[in-house]
Amino acid sequence: MRKRLIVIGAGMATGRVLERLFEAGDDYDVTLFNAEPRGNYDRIMLSPVLAGEKLFEDIVTHDSGWYESHGVTCRFGEKVVQIDRVAKTVTAENGDLLSYDKLLFGTGSNPFMIPLPGHELDGVIAYRDFEDTERMMAMSEGSKCVVIGGGLLGLEAAAGMAARGVDVTVVHLMGHLMERQLDEAAGYLLRKALVDKGITVICQANSKEILGEDGKVRALLLDDGTELPCDLLVMAVGIRPNVALAQNAELRVGRGLVVNDQMVTSDPDILAVGECVEHRGVLFGLVAPLYDQAEVVARTLLGLDAVFEQRELSTKLKVTGCDLFSAGDFADGEGRESIVFRDPSRGIYRRLVIEGTRVVGAVMYGDTSDSGWFYGLIKSNADIAEMRDTLIFGPSYQGVTPPDPFPAVAASLLKSSSAGGNGLIKNENLERRAA
């Protein structure tokens, strides 16, 4: 009898798990629940959809034909409301009771909504799914939008709407944008790039209240009294693992649904993957570790050995057309030294953080072409003492023709071939003649 696998959530992580399972030819009967009324799509690519660069169809990763060919029972637009771990069943929204041999949580995360007064007004949204995207796409040219949150998601939303002619203001609590990925200088360049796109950016801004009219958002009030009128307010201040169902099922939950190195929860038949997961105390929001997790989940389901290892964190992103990269620890501190490249007119910035003879962090903005090499240096803890002077220029500047070691007089530093100890030189023929 084929084993039954129930997957809750059709996100990027569970999509990858299914691909790996089917590639291995395993004969799980898969039932795929998704709260959104659609299957797997590339959520990262919602931004180009918002910006009008892509259509939603372009970002669908698994279409109905794919599910069909792999015998996946799709229950899209349906939530799982209850889990009975003893009976090994789940209850669907419509009351259907389904048995499982293995259950995979891919419930993802919920956008965090700051509980400001007025946060329930119409026109206050998050930026999470296609519905949010459609809401933003519906904004007319010249209308006003405030985005709270100067992280990746907020800036994508802001840039996407600005590209559609919306008058966008970004409000950010911290001193510079994307402070977790960028240092202040890179954050400044990013801000400049956004301002050049017509976006207003306000940092160190504390939101106080969302003002409404007739149940609809009207403006954001900052605690310094500034009132920012808006027709739509997007909150993009962070995500929280979606663990409500797991909590109900009395699985072990910390900040997220706790898994071991095999991605198995406190129940040996229940696994979890993606943004809902907490592994060794860490939560995940970027796609690379999620894909790593998916590989492990698939192997575990196949009965193969697998261990999920957290990699050194590096972030390589494209935000509104600007390449940026960060890795390691780039905070200033005692014993920390920086090698910095700034090209303000071209909007390029690169900073390497050195501790002793090691690179411990890197931030790049505008050009991330050598990021992999720097990331490698951080991961391998390489000794860079010998190449410190040329390090920042990247791998193609290492170990090539050594620069002139001496200034302009180098040409006459030619060693004289025959100067003797007392300064007397002779040619052989003269010596022979004299002898």
Next chain:
Amino acid sequence: MSVRTTCPYCGVGCGVLASSDGTIQGDPEHPANYGRLCSKGSALGETIDLDGRLLAPQIGGRRASWDDALDLVAERFSQAIAEHGPDSVAFYVSGQLLTEDYYVANKLMKGFIGSANIDTNSRLCMASSVAGHKRAFGTDTVPGTYADLEEADLIVLVGSNLAWCHPVLHQRIAAAKEARPAMRVVNVDPRRTATSELADLHLQIAPDGDIALFNGLLAHLADVEAIDLDYVTAHVNGCREAIDAARKSDPLESGLAAFDLQEFYRLWAGTKKVVTVYSQGVNQSSCGSDKVNAILNCHLATGRIGTPGSGPFSVTGQPNAMGGREVGGLANMLANHLDIENADHRDAVQGFWGSPTISAKPGLKAVDLFEACASGQIKALWVMSTNPAVSLPDADGVAEAIRAVPFVAVTDILERTDTGDLADVLLPATGWGEKDGTVTNSERRISRQRAFLPAPGEARPDWKIICDVAAHMGWEDAFDYAGPAEVFAEYLALSGATRDFGRDLDLSLFADVDYAKLIPTQWPQDDQRFFAKGGFYHPDGKAKMLPVVAPSQAAGTGLRLNTGRVRDQWHTMTRTGKSPRLGSHLAEPYVEIHPVDAGALGIGDADIVELSAGRAEGLFRALITPKVARGNLFAPMHWTRQRSSASWVNALVDVGTDPVSGQPALKAGQVQAQRFAASWYGFMASASSIETVAKYSAVARTKTGWQAELAGNDRPDWLELIKHLTSTTGTDASFVEDRQAGTIRIALTRGDTLQALFFAAPEPVALARAHAVSLIGTETGGLDALAGFPGAGQVAPGATVCACMSVGINTLRQAITDGATSVEALGACTGAGTSCGSCKPELKALLLEQTSPLAAE
């Protein structure tokens, strides 16, 4: 359409075919060079632009009309003469002037103003040779011809880095030696130079050890009975006294080992055809005249003079030092090799000129002249086409002295020179390629310089400016020439009028020559040598051997500073400094120091060395090399206040003059040396000019603009510093900074075009300079520009070795690694050495360095 002219640099006097588009070729028909040119000559086309040219007269730094400027010069000179007498004014002129310029300057000063206060930078060059010649021969005669260098069996090069300073003669010797390997070359020089590569024997003599060496030779010649008794009996006085004096010298005081001395003496004694070539190492000495006579004694004693392949040979440093000597452009000469002290000579010349007066006594020689400026004796000074504020000893003192003169006029082609900066009136002269006249080279060959470019702006030829001033002083009739041909004709006529005095300078051959078509011709006629059969110019027709005494080798308290020239620069760089190719060979002032001395002083490679002498200080890049002896330094003399912050080396040299010739001992500085405690070293490449604002700055032209080597002992704000270094505005800056390491790199761009690159570090900056320079003006930006060296797949050519073909040291080393084993092979695969050939000694050294590691140090 090319014009036949001559090179304006050294005394070899090479023929040049020049076109107005800057195309330069050696003249295959000119007997000095037969088509060869050195690196400097080859790059003449890069020096004829109008950048920095003085194109109109200036009074007090403001543009003025010629009439106003001439009026003022004439008025101030006339006023000084009226109030303080003729000896209160002076001309300081130049071996760069053409014979016609020299002739009218000399005529104005000696015949009309009535003073002999006209001296020339030739005083710094060959005055000791003139004095030696006159003492021995009775007149200032160079007896031989260049062909002697090819016919000799032994050539002794004394105090002459011929390979760098007279490269075409060096090439002629090298070619002769290759064709006739039995030929021997001995190089006598306190330091090992490029010339030593050609030599079979390099005698690393102690400074000023020449007299001990040649007195020892004379004694040896007597001992081995190599004296030509017939010749001496018939044509020479003082032989016995000279030999007696020579025997009192200890040859070991030359600083050479007995074995080496014996070897040299045997070689000299046993070789009939011997030419002794000597230059500044002999002349620029407090005993220069005696050195000359010590050498001449050996040739006179053996009769080895004036015959093919033998004789003493003074090679002059300047293109027209000889012409200047001929027309009398020195304070102790009259004109046409006539004597100022001789009343008959004076009467003849005054009569010929129809001049109101004639100077009856020698005037002030260069060093004395500027001392007289400092003391207030000189009220009006006119400096023509030379740069005494750089080239004279105690250069800063000389600058002060010039400043102290109430009225100073300076003629030059450039608006800014160290001397021009001190002038009340600047007079714009036409430069090489724009003026017509004649020059005489080291073998008495008179050649035409011909214009192939129009006079720029309001510039006038020197002879014309001098005549204009004379006219404004009221002597228009005596200085009314339609052109240089008329001046030359008058010079020939004077020669004819004074022929009865029987001097060597006989120009009758030229009397009927068409000036326009004058082909290079020796006086008294082609291929004629002097003195093979006597015929000297002392009253009894004999030569005089002079007893000479070697100077005692007083131990100085500091290091002995030798000064000299580099291969690709000329004098104070006013012309060669314009050429990017020439600037790339040795782009900064350096000091050669022996490794042991450097070690004792804690000086490392590429450190900056601070030299001091009294109050004077200077900064130079350390070039640690065993080519100089312990206790000795060498530094080039080309750098000026325009091109450096602290590297005009003659400021450090102030050690007196030769008592006979008045030639300063420019190679005998006594200095203290220490490591300059630089807190940063820098390099800059820029499309626009770079100011010498750092403590150590050395600025040079490049193909893409300018470059500078920099250092300082301060903690500058880099962006502020760059603002002062370059006037570039409207640029964007990008940086790479490692604050803890103290390194910074800055690129300035305008639009996408790279305008400037600046690099600084606490250590001498390691980067591929030629590469960095090549990026200026391109659209290379960001990290690729700031790296300062090429990334993977690109090869930096390295420091320039061959300036003509722009071949770098890395390219050459690669070629050797790839199998090139000879200078010819290197030339075939890289092009190096195939144009002027001046770099061949360096190519040879490079081959030896790389192919025989055991022989290398």
